[in-house]
Amino acid sequence: MQKAISVLWPSFLVAGIMTILFFTFLDPADLVIFGTSLAEYRVATYSLGFFVFWLFALGDSWLTLFFQRNPNDINRFCTLDSHQTNQAQH
Numbered sequence: 001m002q003k004a005i006s007v008l009w010p011s012f013l014v015a016g017i018m019t020i021l022f023f024t025f026l027d028p029a030d031l032v033i034f035g036t037s038l039a040e041y042r043v044a045t046y047s048l049g050f051f052v053f054w055l056f057a058l059g060d061s062w063l064t065l066f067f068q069r070n071p072n073d074i075n076r077f078c079t080l081d082s083h084q085t086n087q088a089q090h
Contacts, residue, residue, distance in 0.1 A: 007061040014061075015054035022049060 023046060029039035038045045 003065060007058060007065055011054055011057035011061045014057040015050055018053040018057070019046070019050045022053070 028042045028045035029037065031038040031045065
């Protein structure tokens with residue numbers, strides 16, 4: 001549970017900041033997708049933007065947690081002893 005919170009909470013905060021910064025400079029009324037103006041769907045555009053930013057920030061937070069793993073956690077299923085591994089290399 002602690003790992004999930006350490007990924008979800010920072011990514012949520014970053015997504016909020018990214019949404020504020022992005023939509024400060026870009027009005028959804030200016031966006032056109034497939035010939036349809038998003039002016040009528042302003043709240044939906046803000047929501048979708050937030051969730052897209054959250055997804056990107058979630059991936060970044062998860063990768064940070066993934067690459068900070070302990071070597072013992074990575075090699076816990078290895079059946080070779082480190083002494084045997086060193087002898088095999090020589």
